[in-house]
Amino acid sequence: MNLASRLGLVAAVLGGMGSLLLVLAGDAPGTARTTPTVRWESAAQCQQCHQDVYDEWFGSHHQISFTNPEVRQTSDDFRKQECLDCHLPRPLVVTGFGKRTLPRRTHFDEGVSCISCHLGPNGTILGRTSRPDAPCKPVADTVFLSVDACASCHNQHGTTDQWRESHYAAQGTDCASCHMPAIDRKRADGSVRPGRKHAFAGSHDKATLQKAGRFMVARDGEDLVLSLQNVTAGHHFPTEERHRAVDMVYRFVLPSGPGEWTRAYRFRNPYRDEPTPINPDNAVGENTQLPAQATKSVRVPIPADATAVEARLWYRLTPFVLDDDPRSTLLDEQRVELR
Amino acid sequence: MRAPFAAVATSVLLVACAKDALQPTWSGPPLPPLVLHDVLAEFEALAKAPPPPPDSTQREVRDLADIALRLVEADARLFARAESALLAHAHAPLGLEPALKHKEPGVRARAAWLCARTGQAILQLPLLLALKDERDPDTVVWLAGALLDLGNDAGAAWLTAAIDDARTAERAGALAIEALRVRKVELPDAPTWDQLRTELRRLTNAWRTTGAPSLPNAPEPDPEELERRLAAHLITPAGWQLRPVDEARFVLRNLGRRGVPMMARMVLDQGHHPRTMPLEELANLGQSASSAADAVLPLLGDTASCADAIRTLGEIGAPAHAPYLRPFLDDPQSELRTAAAMALGKLRDAPSRARIQKLLRDAGETRDVRVAAAFGLCCFGDDAEAAAYLAERAQKRDYDESVLALLRERLATHRQ
Numbered sequence: 001m002n003l004a005s006r007l008g009l010v011a012a013v014l015g016g017m018g019s020l021l022l023v024l025a026g027d028a029p030g031t032a033r034t035t036p037t038v039r040w041e042s043a044a045q046c047q048q049c050h051q052d053v054y055d056e057w058f059g060s061h062h063q064i065s066f067t068n069p070e071v072r073q074t075s076d077d078f079r080k081q082e083c084l085d086c087h088l089p090r091p092l093v094v095t096g097f098g099k100r101t102l103p104r105r106t107h108f109d110e111g112v113s114c115i116s117c118h119l120g121p122n123g124t125i126l127g128r129t130s131r132p133d134a135p136c137k138p139v140a141d142t143v144f145l146s147v148d149a150c151a152s153c154h155n156q157h158g159t160t161d162q163w164r165e166s167h168y169a170a171q172g173t174d175c176a177s178c179h180m181p182a183i184d185r186k187r188a189d190g191s192v193r194p195g196r197k198h199a200f201a202g203s204h205d206k207a208t209l210q211k212a213g214r215f216m217v218a219r220d221g222e223d224l225v226l227s228l229q230n231v232t233a234g235h236h237f238p239t240e241e242r243h244r245a246v247d248m249v250y251r252f253v254l255p256s257g258p259g260e261w262t263r264a265y266r267f268r269n270p271y272r273d274e275p276t277p278i279n280p281d282n283a284v285g286e287n288t289q290l291p292a293q294a295t296k297s298v299r300v301p302i303p304a305d306a307t308a309v310e311a312r313l314w315y316r317l318t319p320f321v322l323d324d325d326p327r328s329t330l331l332d333e334q335r336v337e338l339r
Numbered sequence: 340m341r342a343p344f345a346a347v348a349t350s351v352l353l354v355a356c357a358k359d360a361l362q363p364t365w366s367g368p369p370l371p372p373l374v375l376h377d378v379l380a381e382f383e384a385l386a387k388a389p390p391p392p393p394d395s396t397q398r399e400v401r402d403l404a405d406i407a408l409r410l411v412e413a414d415a416r417l418f419a420r421a422e423s424a425l426l427a428h429a430h431a432p433l434g435l436e437p438a439l440k441h442k443e444p445g446v447r448a449r450a451a452w453l454c455a456r457t458g459q460a461i462l463q464l465p466l467l468l469a470l471k472d473e474r475d476p477d478t479v480v481w482l483a484g485a486l487l488d489l490g491n492d493a494g495a496a497w498l499t500a501a502i503d504d505a506r507t508a509e510r511a512g513a514l515a516i517e518a519l520r521v522r523k524v525e526l527p528d529a530p531t532w533d534q535l536r537t538e539l540r541r542l543t544n545a546w547r548t549t550g551a552p553s554l555p556n557a558p559e560p561d562p563e564e565l566e567r568r569l570a571a572h573l574i575t576p577a578g579w580q581l582r583p584v585d586e587a588r589f590v591l592r593n594l595g596r597r598g599v600p601m602m603a604r605m606v607l608d609q610g611h612h613p614r615t616m617p618l619e620e621l622a623n624l625g626q627s628a629s630s631a632a633d634a635v636l637p638l639l640g641d642t643a644s645c646a647d648a649i650r651t652l653g654e655i656g657a658p659a660h661a662p663y664l665r666p667f668l669d670d671p672q673s674e675l676r677t678a679a680a681m682a683l684g685k686l687r688d689a690p691s692r693a694r695i696q697k698l699l700r701d702a703g704e705t706r707d708v709r710v711a712a713a714f715g716l717c718c719f720g721d722d723a724e725a726a727a728y729l730a731e732r733a734q735k736r737d738y739d740e741s742v743l744a745l746l747r748e749r750l751a752t753h754r755q
Contacts, residue, residue, distance in 0.1 A: 039671050041705070067739065077741060081588060081619060082581045085612075090674070094643055100579070100612045102643060105650075106674050106707040108739035156579050272582055275442075 040125055040136065041106070043113040049135060050114075052185065056198040057114070065111030070317065070327075074243070086153035087111065091119040098148030100156075112153070117144040150175045157240045166292035168234035178208075178234065203244060203317070206329055212237050213246070213290070215313040215332040219302065224309055224336075226250060226264045227297040228290060236289035238315065242269045245319040246290075246331075248298065252306040252338075261312075261323075264298045268319060307339045367663045373637040378608035379577055382601075385570035392430050400425070404434025407453060408446055422453070431457045436465045439482075444475035451481040455488035460560040463491045464568050464590055470497065471589045476507045484514035490557025492546035493593035494518075499539040502532060515539055522553050544755060550596030550627025560597065569601040576616045584616060591620045596627045603634035611643040618647045622654040632657035639663055646678045653682025661688040668694045676704075677711040684715020685753065692719060699725060710738055714746050718753055 038045075043063075047054040057063050065071065065087040066078075075083035084103035089112060095101050107113065120126040120139060127138025128145070143149065147169075151160040154175075163169055179202060185195035201208045212233040218225050226248045230237045238244035246267040251259045268278050269287040278288045290296055302309070311334050317327040391397060406413045406421035413421065425431050435457070438450035447469065454462040463486060470482045480501045486494030498518070501511035515535045519526055524538050542553060572587035591598045602617035618635065621628040632655060638648035649667055652660050667679035668691060680698055683691040698704055699712035710732060716725035729746070732738040 039673075041673055072741070080581075080585050082584050095611050100576075102611060102615055102647075104674055105646070106677055106705070108707075108742055156581065158579070 038136075039123060040115055040119055043107075043110050043115065046114040046118075046136070053114075053195070053198050057200075060198070060200050061202065061204055062112035062116075062200050063110065066108050067111070074241075086156060089116055089153065091115050092117060092144070092149055092152050093119050093121060095152070097143050097146060098151050101152050117149055120144075145174075145176055147174050154240070157242075159235045159239045162235035162239060162291065166234055168292060173234060175234070178232070203238065203240065203315070206331070209315050209329060210331050213313065213331065215248070215311070215334065217250070217309065217311040217334045217336050219336060219338060220299070222302055223299040224250065224302050225297055225299055226311055227295055228265075228267070228313065229295040230290045230292055234292055236269075236287075236291050238267060238289060242271050243318040243320075244268065245316040247314040247316065248311065249314065250300065250309055250311040252303055253308040253310065254303065254305055255307065258310065262300075264300060264311075265296060266319070267296070302338060308335055308337045310335050367666050370640045370663065371633075371637045373640045375607055375609040375614070375641075378605050379574055379610060379613050382570040382574045382605065385567055386574055388567070392433070396430055397433060400428055400430045400434040403428065404431075404438060407434075408438050408441075408449055410446065426453065426457050432459060432462055432465070435462070439465055439469040444478045447473070447475070448478040448481040451478065451485040455485035458489070458558050460489050460558040461564050461568070463489050463560070463594065464565075467491075467493070467590045467593050468586055470494075470593075471586060476501065476504060477510065480507050480511045480514060483511075484518065487514070487518040487554070490552030490554040491593070491595065492542045492553055493595070495539045495542040495546065499536055499543065502535060502539075508532070518542075521555075523555065546595060546627070547624075547752075548626050550594075550599070550624060552595070565597065566601065569598055573601060573605045573617060574613070576612045577610065588616065588620055588623075591617070592623050596624075596630070599624065599628045599631050602628070603631040606631070606634055606638060606644075614638075615644060615647055618644060618651050622647070622651040625654050626656045628655045629657060631655060632660055636660055636663060639667075646674050649675065649678040649682050653678075653685040656686065658686050658688065661686050661691070664688070665691055665694075668698065673705045673708050676708045680708060680711040680715040681718075682715075684712075684718035687719050692716070696724075699728060706732075706738060710743075710746070714750065717750050 040046075043054060043057065061068065071083070071087055072078070075087070078084055078087070081103075085101050088103050088105075088108065089101035090104040092101065107115075118126050118138075120141060125136040125138045126141040126144045127136075128140065128142070129138070130140040131138050147160055147163065154160055160175070163175070168174075176196060179200050180196040180198065183195050183197050184192045187193055203209065212230065214229045214231045216225075216227040216229070218227075228237075228246070228248055233239070238246050248264045248266075249261050250264055251261045253259070265288070266278050267288050267290050269289050270278050270285055272285070275284065277284050277286060282288055288296075312330060313332040314323065315329045315331050316325075321327045323330075403421045403425040405411045406418055407425045409418070425434060428434075431453075435450050435454050439447055439454070441447050441450065451466060451469070454466055466482055466486050466489070470479065470486070473479050473482060479497055483494035483497035483501065486492075487498070495515075495518070498511045498515050501507040502515065504511075512532070512535055515538075516526060516530060519535070519538050519542075522542070526534065526538070545553060569591075572583075572590055575583040575587045591602065599621065602621050605617040606614045606621070608614040618638070621631050621635065628651075632652060635648050635651050635655075635657075638644040639652075641648070645667075649664055652664060661683060664679050664682055664686075665688070667675045668683070670676055670679070676698065680695050684695060695712045695715045699709050699716060701709070704712075709728065713722075713725040713728040716722040717729070729743065733740070733743050
């Protein structure tokens, strides 16, 4: 072995020791806690290889969870500091999957990002399969796919508890089944692998909302019966924050023309100090959200001279808005001839 | 010959990578041991309400309150006697606290005024809770005035705002003059609005700095009852509900230094959420919470709480603990570098200044860290480079505007 080779060997050993030091770095504050040389902190790092996933996530309500004007208003510009925990969370691995999150103070434009769910212990990246050859070297783990991962934030409003009480839990139909539908993803070599959509469609997606409930309007003798069945939501409908509301409304068509729109029923969880019940027949403070698979029917007497009835099903992001407000979404509209 | 050189190059690169990721040896003093335990259980026991007084006493207090609050008809003499009997009654809060939530604003306002006249300083807590959600402008003024009367100078900020509102200016002005005179603040016979604003702001700033009442001989809350009520607020992060935690935060943030000892105990709870809420609120209290510094210090060794502990030590002003914070300027986590740059800036830690400047100038550094470094440098005093960096972010709109606005607000407060 010549001198150059020996130098090379020494340098390689030194380099190896450097790596070993890296591996042995402990948990002392101010020191490296992890083994990887790359520290995964931002979705922008993931974008380099996962542009398609990034594009789905970018603009989603997970990505805008901190910048969303609706959230800014509701949280009083995050002066309600508790809201930050979920709207700008630290990676779930820090506090534990299924446990409440804590807020971070960085990457404000990334809200709930790749890192929130995919960062694993010791700075690793969690994936569905282990890929030691990939730049982020994902380690196979399913914890980030679990309902617990969603629960860290979404049980704040009881949604995952509602799911656990439904038959979907027993069936194994979880959050991802609906909110992250399976899709095919193309690899760089053109082959296809199974993946999940990362747009997280939910209460801001009309198609998802329309699938959740079946709205039925029928005549039964002298009564009109308006019904809503929660057919596909694995939790209450609506769920999450108390200001989400679903309204069944109707108006009779009379010889003089259509009457006023009247609300037959509102599905909603009232605020704690709301002085009046959600619907006249409910108790003050009663939650009228529709549990998974449940049906709620309301009977309304049909006026003698009514020739038809028009009925609508509305989803409202906040209960205080009218039909022409962009925060109201018309989910279904039906007309029943009565003559 | 080429292979050995390639080996050298690879090895050098490996070492370089390792050097980048490895942090300097911990150069601060050894951290005190972190001993987390079940504080929540202790506080849950403390929070249990004492047995209520006998039914007859409860009835008596409620009857007196109904008359004193003018909820029932009474002649002037009966009214005056009921009012003085209620004010002297040890259980007066039983009759007055529910009235702070009465549907009629006039009743709530009168309840606030009566709370102040009882001299029971413990009533600051329900008064603060009422103030949090009060929407009636006139009642807000009475609540703020009552807080000031009980030695809680947080009320001065609400009176200042009420002076700027034409609907409440007169009443707020009158209560402000009364509150300032009783504090021996020298005012002319007919003070101007500006004079009142200035003096009220002075009270507010002093309250933020010391958390101590400026009222001479301010009444002291009953220590056991204060502990019980604070414990009840501090256990709220244990569940999933937001509102009770939000309410607890509001009370703790506006109670001055009285809540600090209990928060300093709670930061060592074994649950990350119950210990983080008081940690954040100590930071929000600023210098008036400086007595909690030693309790917070061990949390620098806790993964979940470390960033908040750094921030808190910076905000409460713990310059003696700066050596513990300096190594975090080089931590691999940008969250911790961000927190350290701000905290050490707030502490005006001279040995850190050059390193913070380097973070600002490092084009390869994350924007969060550079913004934090700019903020930290501005805390030292005028720093044209740092100010220009922040101004550039605002102009280019490439950083969250609300965060920048908050930083500007914090800088303005820091310079006062």
